[in-house]
Amino acid sequence: MRIWILIVIVILLGGAVGAQADDLQVLKSRILDPLQNARVDTDQVQRLITAQQPEGSWPSIDYSDSTRSGWKLNQHLYNLTKLTLAYRSDRSPLQGQPELRRAVHAALNDWLQHDYQNPNWWHNVIGVPRSLSSLFLLLQSELDSVQLSKGIEILKRAELGMTGQNLVWVAGVTINRGILQNDLALVDSAFARIESEIRITTAEGIQPDFSFHQHGNCLYNHGYGSGFAVDVSRLAALAAGTRFEFSAEKINILTRYILDGSAWMIYGRTADYGALGREITRPGENAGYLRNAAENLLQLDTGREEELQRLINRITYPDTANIFGNKHFWRSDFMTHHRPDYYASVRMYSTRMDNTDNPYNSEGLKSHHIADGCNFRFVSGNEYKNIFPLWDWRRIPGTTVIQFDSLQGNVRRSGRSDFVGGVSDGTYGLAAFDFKYDSLAARKSWFFFDRQYVCLGAGISSNTNEPVYTTVDQCYLNGEVSISKESVQTPSRGEHRIKGPVMIRHASAEYIFPSIAN
Secondary structure, eight states, X not given: OHHHHHHHHHHHHHHHHHHHHHHHHHHXXXXXXXXXXXXXXXXXXXXXXXXXXXXXXXXXXXTTOXXXXXXXXXXXXXXXXXXXXXXXXXTOTTTTOHHHHHHHHHHHHHHHHHTOOOSSHHIIIIIHHHHHHHHXXXXXXXXXXXXXXXXXXXXXXXXXXXXXXXXXXXXXXXXXXXXXXXXXXXXHHHHHHHHHHSSBOSSSEEOTTSOEEOSSSXXXXXTHHHHHHHHHHHHHXXXXXXXXXXXXXXXXXXXXXXXXXXXXXXXXXXXXXXXXGGGGGSTTOOTHHHHHHHHXXXXXXXXXXXXXXXXXXXXXXXXXXXXXXXXXXXXXXXXXXXETTEEEEEEOOOTTOBSSOOOGGGOSTTOTTTTSSEEEEEXXXXXXXXXXXXXXXXXOTTOEEEOOSSOOSOSOOBOSOSXXXXXXXXXXXXXXXXXXXXXXXXXXXXXEOSSOEEEEEEEEEOSSSSOEEEOSOOOOOOSOOEEESSSEEXXXXXXXXXXXXXXXXXXXXXXXXXXXXX
């Protein structure tokens, strides 16, 4: 009897080991499938091969560049990726060609031999390992021992640690490394760390109101939070049905973060710039990432499939009706207001919250006042698209600012008042801001209704000699501006002094000023 029991145990253990190995193969197959089915621009690939130097570099790239943001050497990794996809993709006419194989390995060897690094740690610990890890999986069958050893050395720099989106990035690299090394325990630990980060917290990460904080008490649903939404949802779909799959509780939190959090901070494809942190200075930022996240979640059982599909439609087809309602993100001093044909938001900050991120890598250098009651309003969604190089950053829409000749003090700061917040019944909302900034003080409030909202300011005072302006809007000119007082006037371009009461019309909006001080 003992012999038979022993035999049964051996069989069961053998089956378990086989299932675990199969799970690694499932992961690898799911990771490689979109890469092996990628479309390829053969003309671009041929140009890259022609321009490539014999040792694998490209003369158009400045390999001495040390720019912390927009590092020029990322172009080498981009080129290597294009070559590798063309070499491996089943949809590529160039698949397996010897000339292309030579170009791929020359470019890879050039990077591995020089081990290019940047003064900004992010590139070395996250950016480069992320770019290379999936390429190593694609090329694994033909990597020699030197290539594999050096590659693993680079990938190991993405050590499990950190928090929020940074953790998710390094964990993703660790999963790929674990598959390369056939290390089940390493892959287990990486998925466990990612799953542990899907939580409600008052530290960095998903907040109780489903806003997202990174770099301390800093609103970041777009930017760092966008990477979190896409990468974690992708990894959740990747792990589905394997030993690594996330619990129903974690999937629910992730779904709520996307649908009850970030989806309230967009209008069509437009991402609210107040939730971008320092990345407001990056051109082309939009809400397209949420479509990717929603598509990932549709591969899982969330119970909210119809809402996810509606979110995809809102982003894919900007003319689709917007959602209806009002939401106050109390953890982030931020209110959003949705109606079918417009969107508005108010960004504030308090002793509990910082106004924006530090200007790391020379990004966000002028964001001093981005939370001083910033009031964005979208109808087309293009009102502020890539406008920021043209902006007067002392006159951000909705803000009250002392008009010094230049921006003063640190970009990032904590608020000086506890009395900042809002109340919402899901349809209408009120936001209030006891605003203090150096010597400036003001009491500001916003009342959101259906086709109109009211902005009030009182008790505005400053002990400086410079003027204090409250800016209503600073957007692109879109058609004529008309002023209605006793008669309708169309002013010429330029600066005009207008005595109230008055109504100004521009781009489907009417700005009504009951009275204006002379």
